[in-house]
Each structure stands twice: as C-alpha cells, then as structure tokens.
Amino acid sequence: MHPLREALHNELHARxxxxxxxxxxxxxxxxxxxxxxxxELLARIDALVDxxxxxxxxxxxxxxxGMALKWERHTEFFTLTLMVPRxxxxxxxxxxxxxxxxxxxxxxxxxxxxxLLLVEAAHRWAGSPEAxxxxxxxxxxxxxxxxxxxxxxxxxxxxxxxLLLVNQALDGFRLGRMARRLLEIETxxxxxxxxxxxxxxxxxxxxxxxxxxxxxSVRNAEEQEESSRPLLAAIxxxxxxxxxxxxxxxxRFSATEAYGRIVDARIEELxxxxxxxxxxxxVFIQRRFQPLVRFCAAIHRRQEELAESxxxxxxxxxxxxxxxxxxxxAEMLRSLNERTSSQLxxxxxxxxxxxxVISYYLFSLFKLGLQSLDALGVPIVPQIAAAIIAPLGLxxxxxxxxxxxxxxxx
Numbered sequence: 055m056h057p058l059r060e061a062l063h064n065e066l067h068a069r070x071x072x073x074x075x076x077x078x079x080x081x082x083x084x085x086x087x088x089x090x091x092x093x094e095l096l097a098r099i100d101a102l103v104d105x106x107x108x109x110x111x112x113x114x115x116x117x118x119x120g121m122a123l124k125w126e127r128h129t130e131f132f133t134l135t136l137m138v139p140r141x142x143x144x145x146x147x148x149x150x151x152x153x154x155x156x157x158x159x160x161x162x163x164x165x166x167x168x169x170l171l172l173v174e175a176a177h178r179w180a181g182s183p184e185a186x187x188x189x190x191x192x193x194x195x196x197x198x199x200x201x202x203x204x205x206x207x208x209x210x211x212x213x214x215x216x217l218l219l220v221n222q223a224l225d226g227f228r229l230g231r232m233a234r235r236l237l238e239i240e241t242x243x244x245x246x247x248x249x250x251x252x253x254x255x256x257x258x259x260x261x262x263x264x265x266x267x268x269x270x271s272v273r274n275a276e277e278q279e280e281s282s283r284p285l286l287a288a289i290x291x292x293x294x295x296x297x298x299x300x301x302x303x304x305x306r307f308s309a310t311e312a313y314g315r316i317v318d319a320r321i322e323e324l325x326x327x328x329x330x331x332x333x334x335x336x337v338f339i340q341r342r343f344q345p346l347v348r349f350c351a352a353i354h355r356r357q358e359e360l361a362e363s364x365x366x367x368x369x370x371x372x373x374x375x376x377x378x379x380x381x382x383x384a385e386m387l388r389s390l391n392e393r394t395s396s397q398l399x400x401x402x403x404x405x406x407x408x409x410x411v412i413s414y415y416l417f418s419l420f421k422l423g424l425q426s427l428d429a430l431g432v433p434i435v436p437q438i439a440a441a442i443i444a445p446l447g448l449x450x451x452x453x454x455x456x457x458x459x460x461x462x463x464x
Contacts, residue, residue, distance in 0.1 A: 061110070069113050071230035072122050077140040077175050080233055081150055083158050084133045084167040084241040091161055092132045098157060099125060118153065130309065131166065131245060134158065135237065146172060146186055147216060167244040171217045171233055179220050183332075186218050192338035194326040200224050201232060203324070203335050215240060232324075239320045243343055246313035249306045250346055253353040256303055260356055263299075266292055267364060274371055282375045289371060293364045300357055307354040314347035408458070 072080070085091075100107050103116055113126040122137040136154045147170060150158075158165060172186070183191040183204040193204040200223040209215055217236055221229055270292065273285055321336035328334055 069126060070115070071227070071234040072115060072124055072135065072137045073226045074137065074173055074229040074233060075226045076173075077178065078173045079138045079140055079148060080171040080173065080237070081136045081138070081154055082133065082167070082169040082171065082237045082241070083135075083154070083165055084131050084244065085158070085161050085164040086166055087127075087130060087132045088164060091164065092127060095132065095134075095157065095161065096125070099123070102153075121151070121153070123153070131241070133241065140173075147210070150212070150214075165213075166248065167241045168212075168214045169217060169237055169240045170214050171219060171236060173229065173233060174218060174220045176220055176222045183218065187216070188218070192333045192335045193329050194324070194332075194334040194336065195329055196324040196326055196335075197224060197228065197232060198325055199327055201229070202329060203236060204332075205335065207338070235320045235323055239317055239339065242313040242316045242320070243339065246310045246317065246343070246350075247346060249303075249310040249350045252303055252306050253350045256299065256353050256357065259299060260353070260360060263292065263296060263360055267360065267367065271367060274367065274374075282371055282378065286368070286371050286375065289364060289368045293361070293368060296357070296361045296364060300361060303354070303357065307350055310347060310350045311354075314343075317343065 074080075096107060099116070102118060107114075113124065115122055115124045117123075120139065124133075124135040124137075126133045126135075134154060134157060136151060138148075138151060149155075180186060183193060183206075186204070188204060188206040189208065191204050191206040193202060195202050200221075202220040202222070204218040204220070205216060207215060217240075219229075219233060219236065224232060270285065270289055317339070321339065324336055326334045326336050
C-alpha cells in the first residue's frame with residue numbers, strides 16, 4: 055500500500071475532544087508558535103509525565119492528577135487545554151491552575167487567546183447569567199436546545215474571556231465536542247484578528263501609493279513630448295514597493311480569510327435558538343467579527359487592484375516608449391533611404407563619367423597610334439582616319455555601356 059496511507063487515514067482521529075462527564079472548568083490557551091518554543095513546551099510536558107513522545111503526533115490528551123491536559127499543534131499556533139472537575143462548593147471562576155500556569159508563564163507574550171469555560175449542570179443553574187458575573191451577556195440555546203451558552207466577552211484583569219455552558223441533555227462526548235466548538239470559535243476569532251493592525255497600517259500605505267499612482271498617471275498624460283525613461287523608472291520603483299508590501303501581508307490576510315470561514319462554520323454548527331431578550335451568541339460575535347474580516351479582505355483586494363493599476367500604467371508607458379522607438383527607427387530608415395538614393399544618383403553619374411573617360415582614353419591611344427604611323431612613313435589621310443575613328447569610338451561606347459550593365463546585373 056501507499057506509504058502514507060495509514061498516516062492520512064488516521065487524520066480522522068487526529069484531534070479528538072475532551073470527554074466531559076460533569077461540571078468542570080476548562081482552561082484554554084492559544085499561543086503563537088515561534089521557532090523552537092513549541093518543542094521546548096512539549097519537552098516540559100514530557101517531563102511532567104516522564105515519557106518519550108512520538109514526534110509525529112500533533113495532539114494528545116494526558117491524565118495528570120485527576121485533570122485532563124490536552125495539547126494541540128497547529129500551523130501557526132499551539133494550544134493547551136486543561137479540564138479540571140468542578141468541586142460542588144468551589145469557585146465559579148477560579149484562577150489558572152498551577153500546572154497550566156507553570157507551562158504558559160515562559161510564553162506569556164505569545165498568548166493570543168485565553169478562555170475559561172465553566173461547564174455547569176442544568177440542576178445547578180443559578181437562574182440568570184448575571185449571577186455568574188456577566189454584564190449585558192449574549193446567550194443562546196445550542197445543539198437543538200440541549201444546552202445553553204452565555205458570555206459577555208469581557209476580559210478579566212488577567213486577560214481571560216469567560217464562557218458558561220449549561221448542559222441539559224448532552225452526554226459526555228457531545229458535551230466535549232460542544233466545548234471544543236466554543237473554544238475554537240474564540241481561538242480562531244483571535245487568530246483572524248491578528249491581521250487588523252496590519253490592515254490599518256496597509257490602509258495608510260495604500261493611500262500614499264494611490265496618490266503617487268495618480269501623479270504618475272497625470273505625468274504620463276501630460277508629458278507626451280518628453281522622454282518616458284524617468285517616468286518608467288518611477289513606476290517600476292512604485293511597483294517594487296507594492297510587491298514588497300503584498301509579500302509582507304499576503305500570508306496574514308489569507309490566514310484571516312481562512313480563520314474567518316472556520317469561525318462561521320463553528321457558529322453554524324452550534325444550531326442556535328434565541329433565549330429571552332438576549333442577543334444570540336453567534337449573532338453577537340458575527341456582528342462584531344465579520345466587519346473586521348471584511349475590512350481585511352477589502353484592504354487585500356485594494357492592494358491587488360492597485361498593483362494591477364500600476365501594471366497597466368507600466369504597460370501603457372512601455373507601449374508609448376515602444377512607439378517612440380519605432381518612430382525613431384522609421385526616421386532612421388527614411389534617412390537611410392534618402393542617403394542611399396543620393397548615393398545611387400552619384401553612382402550613376404560616376405558610371406556615365408567613367409564611360410566618357412575610358413572612351414576618351416582609348417581615342418587618345420588610337421590617335422597616338424595613327425600619329426606614330428605617320429612618323430614611320432605611312433601617311434594617313436584625315437578623311438580615312440575620321441571614317442575609321444567614328445565607328446570605332448561608337449563601338450567602344452556601346453561595349454563599355456554593355457559591360458557596365460552586365461556587372462550591375464550580377
């Protein structure tokens with residue numbers, strides 16, 4: 055079989071939920087993973103249970119002193135979830151257990167999401183969310199009315215968000231899955247929100263880029279008679295800066311889009327029903343979270359559209375430069391044609407003069423020959439000489455003209 059078949063098949067069981075048998079406190083922390091820190095944290099967890107870990111495992115649930123500790127390794131972040139059974143007379147919202155506090159303290163600056171989920175039995179329900187310390191809470195029945203969720207999404211002084219899950223009819227496995235959905239909503243919501251500061255920064259940069267592009271477009275429209283080289287250099291420099299900004303933000307914006315979809319899917323899986331006059335939990339989140347996702351998506355689209363506009367202006371300017379080059383080439387060809395025509399005329403004139411000069415030279419030689427005969431005692435009658443010279447000269451002219459024509463033909 056394929057060597058990866060077993061590993062790919064076991065992805066179905068890669069991320070199980072914690073089994074919740076009764077009232078409990080679930081502490082959940084999500085930390086951004088930096089180089090080497092996840093391995094350090096896992097080594098500390100291995101030391102707690104005194105074992106060797108399989109490096110291929112991406113999550114695990116460990117039983118430690120009556121508590122369930124679950125760690126998960128994701129692409130960008132690492133999560134720790136600690137389930138602590140709730141004592142009947144214990145605190146509603148206890149502090150972070152020492153075990154979990156010791157694990158996260160060295161990585162406190164990387165914590166992006168901290169959530170405390172109180173799982174309460176229906177018969178222990180205090181009657182109102184305000185009795186659990188919530189102010190203006192949002193809540194809804196979930197899982198077709200088999201549980202109720204409440205939260206006011208206000209952070210405690212320690213920076214922890216609190217959720218209340220009141221169980222009416224869910225068994226331990228379904229209750230664990232419901233708890234996992236709620237914790238994933240918080241984790242992925244915060245991971246998606248990491249792009250907000252970058253989007254605000256990019257908005258300011260894009261404003262400057264758009265003004266610069268507008269100026270370059272005006273220059274391209276007005277400076278038709280000037281050289282396009284300086285303008286082309288300015289556009290290329292703007293395109294390089296845009297490409298750098300896009301490379302810096304592309305991954306973060308893409309991650310925000312993906313995380314936003316996960317949040318929407320998890321909220322849909324809650325199958326919410328309104329409770330009294332309080333806003334539904336999912337509606338409360340989406341009304342405040344979706345504008346953030348849309349804002350980041352809008353900045354991403356604006357960035358891509360601006361890059362396309364710069365590319366179009368660059369193509370237009372290159373086309374203009376190409377036309378200028380073609381016009382220069384045409385002018386050079388016209389100049390060459392005129393020069394060639396002049397040279398051809400001169401060549402024809404030289405050919406005619408050549409025929410005359412050669413004929414004159416041959417006539418001179420023939421005349422000298424006749425004069426030499428007279429010196430030798432052979433008298434030459436002028437009429438006879440003229441009768442000989444005239445046809446001979448005409449023949450010489452015809453032969454020379456024919457010979458030059460043959461050379462030109464070859």
